[in-house]
Amino acid sequence: MSEEMNKQQPIDAVEKPGTEAKPVAVKTVTSASAATKKTSTAKKTGASKSKTTTQKMAKSAAEAAAKTAESAKKALKIVAESKTVASIKSAVTETKNAAVAKIEEYSKGKSKIKKTTNAKNAKPKTVAKPKRTKKKNSGGIKYLGGMLLMKMARGGAMLLRSNAEEVNKLNVFPVPDGDTGDNMRMTIESGIAAIENMDSDNLAEVMRTLSHGMLLGARGNSGVILSQFFAGTAKGLEGKDQADPATFGHALEMGVKQAYASVMTPTEGTVLTVARESVEYAVSRVTPESTIRTLFADLVKEMHASLERTPEILAVLKEADVVDSGGAGLLYIMDGFNRVLNGEEIVDTSAAVSASAPAPAVSAVLFDAFGSDSEMTYGYCTELLVRLQSKKTDVHAFDVDALKVFLASIGDSVVAFQTDSIVKIHVHTFTPEKVLAHCREFGEFLTVKIENMSLQHTSQLEDAKPEPAEEKPESAPASKKYGVVAVCIGEGIEQLYREFGTDEIVQGGQTQNPSTNDFLDAFAKVPAEHIFVFPNNGNILMAAQQAAELYDKATIHVIPSKNIGTGYVALSTADFSEEDPEAIALGMTEAMKRVTAGYISPSIRDAEINGVQIKKGDTIGIVEKQIVVSETDRMAAACGLVKKIMEGDKFMLTVFRGKDADAAEQEALNAAISDICPDAEVYFMDGGQEIYPYIFVAE
Amino acid sequence: MKDYVIFTDSACDLSPSLLKEWGVGYRNLSFRFNDSETEYSNEDMDVKTFYDKMRAGGIAKTAAVNADAFASDFEKIIAEGKDVLYLGFSSGLSTTFNSARIAAEQLKEKYPDSKILIVDTLAASAGQGLMVYLTVEEKKKGATVEEAAEFAKGLVPRMGIWFTVDDLVYLKRGGRVSPTAAFVGNLLGIKPVLYMDDAGHLIPMVKVRGRKTSITTLADKYTEMAATKEEGTVYISHGDCLKDAQALADILKERHGIEVSIITDVGPVIGAHSGPGTLALFFVGTKR
Numbered sequence: 004m005s006e007e008m009n010k011q012q013p014i015d016a017v018e019k020p021g022t023e024a025k026p027v028a029v030k031t032v033t034s035a036s037a038a039t040k041k042t043s044t045a046k047k048t049g050a051s052k053s054k055t056t057t058q059k060m061a062k063s064a065a066e067a068a069a070k071t072a073e074s075a076k077k078a079l080k081i082v083a084e085s086k087t088v089a090s091i092k093s094a095v096t097e098t099k100n101a102a103v104a105k106i107e108e109y110s111k112g113k114s115k116i117k118k119t120t121n122a123k124n125a126k127p128k129t130v131a132k133p134k135r136t137k138k139k140n141s142g143g144i145k146y147l148g149g150m151l152l153m154k155m156a157r158g159g160a161m162l163l164r165s166n167a168e169e170v171n172k173l174n175v176f177p178v179p180d181g182d183t184g185d186n187m188r189m190t191i192e193s194g195i196a197a198i199e200n201m202d203s204d205n206l207a208e209v210m211r212t213l214s215h216g217m218l219l220g221a222r223g224n225s226g227v228i229l230s231q232f233f234a235g236t237a238k239g240l241e242g243k244d245q246a247d248p249a250t251f252g253h254a255l256e257m258g259v260k261q262a263y264a265s266v267m268t269p270t271e272g273t274v275l276t277v278a279r280e281s282v283e284y285a286v287s288r289v290t291p292e293s294t295i296r297t298l299f300a301d302l303v304k305e306m307h308a309s310l311e312r313t314p315e316i317l318a319v320l321k322e323a324d325v326v327d328s329g330g331a332g333l334l335y336i337m338d339g340f341n342r343v344l345n346g347e348e349i350v351d352t353s354a355a356v357s358a359s360a361p362a363p364a365v366s367a368v369l370f371d372a373f374g375s376d377s378e379m380t381y382g383y384c385t386e387l388l389v390r391l392q393s394k395k396t397d398v399h400a401f402d403v404d405a406l407k408v409f410l411a412s413i414g415d416s417v418v419a420f421q422t423d424s425i426v427k428i429h430v431h432t433f434t435p436e437k438v439l440a441h442c443r444e445f446g447e448f449l450t451v452k453i454e455n456m457s458l459q460h461t462s463q464l465e466d467a468k469p470e471p472a473e474e475k476p477e478s479a480p481a482s483k484k485y486g487v488v489a490v491c492i493g494e495g496i497e498q499l500y501r502e503f504g505t506d507e508i509v510q511g512g513q514t515q516n517p518s519t520n521d522f523l524d525a526f527a528k529v530p531a532e533h534i535f536v537f538p539n540n541g542n543i544l545m546a547a548q549q550a551a552e553l554y555d556k557a558t559i560h561v562i563p564s565k566n567i568g569t570g571y572v573a574l575s576t577a578d579f580s581e582e583d584p585e586a587i588a589l590g591m592t593e594a595m596k597r598v599t600a601g602y603i604s605p606s607i608r609d610a611e612i613n614g615v616q617i618k619k620g621d622t623i624g625i626v627e628k629q630i631v632v633s634e635t636d637r638m639a640a641a642c643g644l645v646k647k648i649m650e651g652d653k654f655m656l657t658v659f660r661g662k663d664a665d666a667a668e669q670e671a672l673n674a675a676i677s678d679i680c681p682d683a684e685v686y687f688m689d690g691g692q693e694i695y696p697y698i699f700v701a702e
Numbered sequence: 703m704k705d706y707v708i709f710t711d712s713a714c715d716l717s718p719s720l721l722k723e724w725g726v727g728y729r730n731l732s733f734r735f736n737d738s739e740t741e742y743s744n745e746d747m748d749v750k751t752f753y754d755k756m757r758a759g760g761i762a763k764t765a766a767v768n769a770d771a772f773a774s775d776f777e778k779i780i781a782e783g784k785d786v787l788y789l790g791f792s793s794g795l796s797t798t799f800n801s802a803r804i805a806a807e808q809l810k811e812k813y814p815d816s817k818i819l820i821v822d823t824l825a826a827s828a829g830q831g832l833m834v835y836l837t838v839e840e841k842k843k844g845a846t847v848e849e850a851a852e853f854a855k856g857l858v859p860r861m862g863i864w865f866t867v868d869d870l871v872y873l874k875r876g877g878r879v880s881p882t883a884a885f886v887g888n889l890l891g892i893k894p895v896l897y898m899d900d901a902g903h904l905i906p907m908v909k910v911r912g913r914k915t916s917i918t919t920l921a922d923k924y925t926e927m928a929a930t931k932e933e934g935t936v937y938i939s940h941g942d943c944l945k946d947a948q949a950l951a952d953i954l955k956e957r958h959g960i961e962v963s964i965i966t967d968v969g970p971v972i973g974a975h976s977g978p979g980t981l982a983l984f985f986v987g988t989k990r
Contacts, residue, residue, distance in 0.1 A: 655912035684912050686891035
């Protein structure tokens, strides 16, 4: 973002019906000049029409813009992965190029981005939002119907899709984990898939179908909450073929209620708060004059503000200097809804997005996928941001289509588009050097990313696609009383679970959260009257519970296991000869309460948490969501963790050895553990799990 | 009143000297390791040596007592002018008791005036031993052989026989336990707690995680099922794990103030099937 743009006055879309600025076509917007033009137009119109309202709205919208910018900036800071993330300023400066690219990219999707050049700058300045899209005359909508809702939902999904990676980065702990952005994206996309072939203007019907698709596709806790929010809203719209602002606002309130009800102990400072506060605000602003647009404008505006407040409510966010990721995901979706209402077309940059960011730690883990004897099979995923240079080419007349033709001649999966003087390129090719050489003929690189897809391929296998909400295959008739479904990944772990009677394994774990639908599929394969489910991850629990609610062919008992270790402890002591399923479930749940589990994991970025300085690549030990140790040396981290979890009267330690831990290291670790707790019974299990070299369970 | 001798077999895991002191006769079962033809009785091999051999992978086999051996033992007693009350090793685990039954049948015709009463204790190890002790006490109180036999039979369904093993593999190998579905799979770190049911069979009751938990669970069973928790006679036997036996005794003392009367070895005859690390608790309960 240029300084020049920074100096512009805050401005936002004019909300008063009939006062829209003239549409400006996307491709013709070249830079700040057009934006400036738009700014003055908007100001003029605002002044000439309803001064007070418009100015007030512009001001509040500007504030909202600032909030988004702040959120985006925080995301950027994480993206930056700068060695010293001491201040926003330095992070932004250090990663100026990346930031420019990100912001350009985001503003292409019409975001409002603030850049604080002076930390003490009290009045945030915002970028004038270039209006590049055609505006439909949708300003005076008094009633929301099904057709428009479908469009809005698609827009919301698209905007989140384009920004999912940013949401992913809003990560409290520097460990690989279930990515909120992807989870929420896949959740809403599952809803979108459900309405794909709908041709109905009945609001209730569309909302019901959309939310049902989301319920099934929900993954991760944020995805489940999101789907419940929509499901509640759908309930509130039941029997309504269209809704006025008051009705829709009321439905949203029901959505909030249901979202809260879906969480056993609702935590404030999360997506729940963001949804609640924004809906409360939007509803409070509804008057007889309100339109659907003003409702969503208020909603999104307060959502920005509320998201911005999340670190004030939730200390972990503040410490990690991020806003709540689930809240951010919801904001992108609702912002997408809002933009569609404003006649914007939301551009799908998803190909670029999905290819742009395999999480660093994941790629690190997957380096083995391309060894010294491997053949190049998949080529390189090549992604560039090129700044067109006027000395090399006519920036405004740049022919993207010709570039596409060239890229297609040396590769596939081509995506290329231009925003102002930046061209974003994505191509899969065996000869990335040719792409680089070609692109330098008309500009210089802002960013270059070339990734061996043999590695990426492996990670994409893990990247589950959202599934359309299909009819379930018929469940097998119950032929036994008890069955078990467990979520795990890793050969040894799966074997252990199977040996203790697990019928179906749902592939998944920390970085890959299965959907509600995945659970339903697994349940259908288990011919039992009662099925015990081990989600084995805090972020998978809610999808399992949601599936349990939806499934009616068997009684599902969700055993709230937080990791494969505690789940294993519970399962291994279960007595399935017991008549009472509740007693079995209770026994297993109680068994888990007696254990403390911890794990070590490589850190994927620098961080400072609980006063612990963490460097990227260090091994950190985590117990009950707390980082208890961080060491350069993995063995030292493991020992530190063992000391911690064996505190109290723990007498037994089970160690699940991960995929990348070898027997020699285990031997050494075993010896070290004997020194730490000489009287303890220690058992090593060959878990074969990804990411965590060791998972420890103390009993 | 005609005197009688209380007789048992070496599955009771009480020392020969103690049995002698109580005036109890006994017959040794035998065992051998499968790499040799040499047969031993519990008195022929030190338990430590025995368990070390097992830990080193040695597989021990046991042989039941045959009817002839019992017949000759019983005849000796009859020759002294005494009747016989045999309290034998569970018929659910060995054919030893059946041999005694055959011997008794055979001798009945030969010695119509003598009584050879046999009681299937449906117990083993010091549980059988505890029944022997209690019956001896009953005899001391003046019980006739019939009364003593009735008394012993009355104990059978009330004996609390709870134990844990370090590794279920020994019991499985000897075919002494048919594990339920719960006891298959990787049992690393998982300790079964078993009891002997009223048919004299070994039943895995619960599985717990870790040795310490299994020891506590044994104590829990006492707390739950002992007829009189603060008094009475409690025996413990162990397969070369005295420390654990002591720990169990300590828990019982702490909880109920009860002193464990005897802590004894699980001898080779039983140990061959239960393995090193077996820890067993015996008491008179309300039911099995």
